[in-house]
Amino acid sequence: MRSTTVSATKPAPELAVLREPLREIGGVQVLAGLTAALSWLEANQQEINDLNVFPVPDGDTGSNMYLTLRSSVEEARDAPTPEAADSVLAAAAHGSLMGARGNSGVILSQILRGFAQGSAQRVQLDARGVALAMTEASAVAYRAVMKPTEGTILTVVRDAAAAAAAAAATTEDIRVVLDRLVTEAHAAVERTTNQLQVLRDANVVDAGGFGLAVILEGFARAVGDTQPAAPAPALIRRSGEPALHLPPNPGDMEATGSAVARRGAAAVAPREQGWGYCTEFLISGPGLDVDAIRTELSALGESALVVGDADLVRVHIHTGDPAGLIAAASSRGRMSKLNVEDMSAQHHDVLERADAREAQAEASGAAAREQPEAPPKPIGVASVAPGEGFREIMGSLGADSIVSGGQTMNPSIEDLLNGVRAVNAEHVILLPNNGNVILTAEQVDPLAEDCEVRVVPTRNLPQGITALLAFDPSASLEENCDRMLAAIATVRAVEVTHAVRDTSVNGHDIKLGDVIAVVDDVITEVGSDYLEVIDAVLNAETVKPELVTVYRGQEVSADDAEAMVASLHEKHPGTEFELQTGGQEHYPYVLSLE
Amino acid sequence: MHVVPLIVRFGDEQYRDGVDIDPDQFYARLQETDVHPTTSQPSPDVFATLYKTLLSDPQDQVVGLHISSKLSGTLQSASLAAREFDSGRIHLVDTESVSGGLQLLVRAALDDIRSGDTAAVVAEKATRRRGRVTIVVLLDTLTYLHRGGRIGRAQAFVGSLLNVKPLIAVRDGEVVPLARPRSRAKGIEMIVEQVRSCAPLRSLAEFHAAAAESMVDLEARVGAAVSNVTAVLGRIGPVVGAYSGPGGLGVACLGAD
Secondary structure (H helix, E strand, O other): OOOOOOOOOOOOHHHHHHOOOOOEEOHHHHHHHHHHHHHHHHHHHHHHHHOOOOOOOOOOHHHHHHHHHHHHHHHHHOOOOOOOHHHHHHHHHHHHHHHOOHHHHHHHHHHHHHHHHHOOOOOOEEHHHHHHHHHHHHHHHHHHOOOOOOOOHHHHHHHHHHHHHHHHOOOOOHHHHHHHHHHHHHHHHHHHOOOOHHHHHHOOOOHHHHHHHHHHHHHHHHHHOOOOOOOOHHHHHOOOOOOOOOOOOHHHHHHHHHHHHHHHHHHHHHHHOOOOEEEEEEEEOOOOOHHHHHHHHHOOOEEEEEEEOOOEEEEEEEEOOHHHHHHHHHOOOEEEEEEEEEHHHHHHHHHOOOOHHHHHHHHOOOOOOOOOOOOOEEEEEEEEEOOHHHHHHHHHOOOOEEEEOOOOOOOOHHHHHHHHHHHOEEEEEEEOOOOOOHHHHHOHHHHOOOOEEEEOOOOOHHHHHHHHHOOOOOOOHHHHHHHHHHHHOOOEEEEEEEOOOOEEEOOEEEOOOOEEEEEOOEEEEEEOOHHHHHHHHHHHOOOOOOEEEEEEOOOOOHHHHHHHHHHHHHHOOOOEEEEEEOOOOOOOEEEEEO | OOOOOOEEEEOOEEEEEOOOEOHHHHHHHHHHOOOOOEEEOOOHHHHHHHHHHHOOOOOOOEEEEEOOOOOOOHHHHHHHHHOOOOOOOEEEEEOOOOHHHHHHHHHHHHHHHHOOOOHHHHHHHHHHHHHHEEEEEEOOOOHHHHHOOOOHHHHHHOOOOOOOOOEEEEEOOEEEEEEOOOOHHHHHHHHHHHHHHHOOEEEEEEEEOOOHHHHHHHHHHHHHHOOOOOEEEEEOOHHHHHHHOOOOEEEEEEEOO
16 A cells, blocks of 8 residues: 655655756656656546537547647657757647647647747747746637637636746746646636536536646656645645546655645546436425425535425435435435436536536426526426326426326416426416316416416327427427417327216216226227227227327336237337326326327 | 548547448447447648648639538638638638538539639638528437537437437537427428428438438428429438437538529
8 A cells, every 4th residue: 555655765745846946958858748748648538538518529528638649749759859848849749730639639739839839949948938838838729719718728728827927937946837837727727617607507627628737737747746836725625535547657656645646636536526426316295395305405415406396306416425315315205216327427418418407407307496596598388297207208308397286186376376487487388288277377477477478278298298399498489389389289189097977978878987088178989998998099090190109197007008008009000109107197098199 | 622531439449431431331330339439520730731732733722611610620620720821722611511511512612613713702602602501300319419519409309208309400500409200200291391491492412321211201202392403312421420320311401592
């Protein structure tokens, strides 16, 4: 096991600056620095890849930067005058341009090119020369980009260059200059999170900027055998379980001991911070206290989203301790749909969402959005649904808020009003999804002071889902209502249930307990089992449906539903069947015919 | 005309699109591997080398028509390389387009060159023409677009628990969601509607990613809807295929001047 205490025979890292000043470096030291930078980059390549949150070209920042720098180092090794700094740097610059890949690689190549330009005609670089070259590196990098964006590798190179210039004004020791440069580079990387919305939303640092800081650190270590005077405060904040990703450099490790470990941890720290496990589950009631659950569970992780009602609460939390979270939640009610994912494995999916609110809506699935402080979006949807399955499906299709209720439990106006408020949008489309809810829904608009509410009169769940599928968040309220109205005309709904009493309707004699099919509000078929009745409904359709989606109710088992759908498929080979879990009460099957 | 290939990678293996790998090989590879392919713009050096060859005669000029800068850094590489040459000799255009749409713009530009336009005029016409390109693509899944980070506003379509066939468009250089038909047949109908709404057409391209059967259907339906233009038929190449995924099917229309 490697000791973390500093060997007595070696100078303590804090004393590095007290050693004989390093006044000049030549080609050999520059090449050693570049070589070390490459191994640092290689060791952190995957971390950098994993940070890549931008939906812009080209995917793998770490790999692209690594391949770019590798090409640079390969050419620098063959520099015509290996002892001359300018010769090695010119070769490195050329090599990097040859091998540049991806945006970060291209910018890195421009940084190297600027550094080489700033070192032209210098066989040896002094402290001021290093600072000057960095300043040129920054300037060339900025010129290379058509629309420079702050919070990227550009910001990091500029801030690092400024720190180097400031240091060079007060010292001739290249070690000190590089110390300051590296410290500032890492600090600048930390700051990127707050400079770009997409990074802030994802709570990560910029990948390219981090890659550059890693390169600078590797370079500085080999050239100056140097340490930053003190770690930046942000790095302390992000310290934790140190995950060492150090290049093999035993001498360096031995010489600098714990400080190396800290810097190494810092190099990978941004990934460590705030990711952990994305944990999602449902808690079923009755009698759940949403606020109390939220207070308790939010304390156990980050990005907590705890929403729902007395019967069902949906939880989405990023936590380092999923087991503790699950233990706390299970004391509140029955847990289901538990899903724990290591975010390092799924972070691309999570982080690439440019819009945090979208991400939240999706993560919350069928539940209302929180964050009252967020500004309202232009348009959103509130939808009424019974059953967990329908809530989830509607959430996945973009409903911002789901109001519980439907066939057997019609929501109140207040329920609907609360659902509409939870959308937090200037315009809200309300989908009642039940003939008995439409009128209630139409009362909501005058009561909703902060938003305009429009009801698209969906009479059943298949219509509600079809309306949601037609929703376009970039279109206006009018356009969306028109699209939805047109869409719901293309779907037929079949609701299958049991007769609750003897009666006679539409020429059908119906006995208590008979299976009946209601097609668009009209009882069309009566029989003794589900398959028989549904088959009869499909046979009676004048236009054969292309697609039938079967939503299984609470009282039907998955196996029974699968068996029934398989039989339907056999009887209607030209039609595609899709089975979904609706979870609705009292209606064993709801079908949509398209 | 010179085609500078983008690069597609499976892990450490990299291939130049259309040079080292063709669509058949690519989609076959995509089916058999768990490795998600990634792509890269060409390096500036590749452009620099090409420009050097093309500009050896001091009279010559270059028009570069490139993939939307919102989807690829190709234009960035090209403009970096172009900096090393006399300004005014290289005319670069952000076509705000990709795949079949880019192809239609290149064909139109070749027509302009044949009719004697100067490089500057060819580039200017291409820039004006890009606003009349419509690209509509029906996907089997958004997985590839999402994982590749090019999903743009079609993000809104991600996560559906229902089986949908996302219909997307490339508008102003980026991916936007159009509709979520629940079947391929319905999706093809929607594509035809989009083609109709672009009339009158100058040219039309139809393309697919390992979806030859649906392509036959698309050809027939578009052919019935549009009679005065002969469609250019093609495949979605490896680099774009890495984002469309197999099963992608679409059209590009260029409205008449």
